[in-house]
Amino acid sequence: MFQSLGKILILFGALLFFFGLILLLADKIGGKVPFIGRLPGDILIQKRNFTFYFPLTTSILLSLILTLILWILSFIFRKH
Structure with missing residues (x-):
């Protein structure tokens, strides 16, 4: 324990x-x-009084990193 x-x-x-x-x-x-939120594939639309920003590539990258970290943690703490 x-x-x-x-x-x-x-x-x-x-x-x-x-x-x-x-x-x-x-x-x-x-x-x-500098690279978080400004990756190729992140969506940025700017009009006169409107700005829309959706960090698509950043979200996918962070999801992959968190998945890898959780996979490693499950491997470390797995009961044999």
Whole structure:
């Protein structure tokens, strides 16, 4: 029981470190991550008084990344 709890705490610590590092680096390069939301395939429609933005490619990419992370977690914590 304590072994799986230890793995979870290590994983959350690594994720916090990773996201903290991204936030620190994003602040140095202009306040936001340059590739998130500006990928080819993201839909942007601008008219005079109307702007519509749908980050289609960004959504698909984030979905794939989260799916991979959850697959890895299920592989790590699978009961044999």
